[in-house]
Amino acid sequence: MGCGKTTLLKIIAGVLSADSGKVEVNGQTVTGPGPDRSFVFQDFALLLWVSVIRNVAFGLELPGVAKFEREAIAQKYIREVGLAGFEAKFPHQLSGGTRQRVGLARALSVNAQVLLLDEPFSAVDEQTRRKFKEDLLELVKTEKETFIFVTHSIEEAVYVSDQIAILLPRPSRVSEIIRPASFRDKSVDSIRRDPEYLDIVDRIWVSLRSYVE
């Protein structure tokens, strides 16, 4: 929609710098990329010339973690995102959804406190996306890290979020913050039928409708 969601995420990541104002992570002002944050890219940003396990371990390879150690860590997260058995495959041998799992495992393996996900499912087909979102909820529970998730899908945002910040365009600003209260602890299957879930989706659509041409 062009309301600066990705820009904000990249400023938090430190790959873009803000013209004014500052971003703090655990009280520390962000001046550039840091080990406390990791990024999941919309287009996956995988290295096409190396295997899944090397892609996942890439964030550990850069600071020079020993091969044995980083592959053990990568292995753990490959299992966690449901990619066990794909370690030796190359990105072109995987489907879109599976590729993004590699991107997610790579972001998790550096053990950052903040995960920045830039429309991670927009290049993934609908059914894979549904499964992926359910898995993401599990992952948020087990990893206990801060996830910042950019999406343009209302249903997706309400489904996965503990807090939804609605950004409006021209100029971009936070128009509303919504915290679902009741359905977060329910099972992944019953969320979509929860009355509060449906109410919030509807409410957001009413407030966004006027911005859609």
Place this chain on the structure above:
Amino acid sequence: MITRSLSLRLLSALVVFGAWEIAGRVPVSYAFPTLLESMTAMVRMTVDGSIFEACAETLRPLAIGVLISTILGSGIGLWIGLSARFEWLFAPIFVVMQAALIPILVMVYGICLTSKVFVVCIMAIPVIVLNTAAAVRNTPASLKEMATSFLARDRDVLLKIILPAASPMIFSGLRLGVSAGFIGAILSELKITLTGVGDIITYSRSIADSNVSKTYGDVQALKELSLEFSRGELTSLLGPWGAARPRC
């Protein structure tokens, strides 16, 4: 599928060779031999080994020139591709070099290997530089961003992202550079000193079996005359007085 593409290939080869043979028989030019004549000559040169000698001779400046061009060209290309400032400064030079330097090649002289290697380099380097620079510039931005977000140093970004991502296109640039260099090698042999493949081309051209005939009315002045004029030789056309005067 395989048989279809194979038959298509055979068909296109047949069309090209057929057109060649017909063009040679018409003939489109006295200097244009037919397919059969060309193939016969090739078989003859293969049997007596002269074509291999010629190729070996041509290969030397080509190999040295391509080696130098590869190192120099991909180095310069990398540099241009990485720095935005030098892109607009130097890339046009190499674009112009591709076309504008060819006339200058005529002025290159000397009998030594160096000048031939120089010609090969002039032909090959711009191709390699432009391809390498384009390859480096085409590295997906999100890959570089990804590496930066995982705290990659500039060196890591270059060695682990840009070079592997660009290498397919760099290598296709090198392949084009080799063929440009081959043209350069032949060109240098035609223009500088007659050796190798260039020598064979020049020699074959000079011995063109021309069978020239000419009639003035009912007087036949020339009847299937064939002569060889070779480069570096003086040939006299000697005959009785009055032979040069047309009688009609």
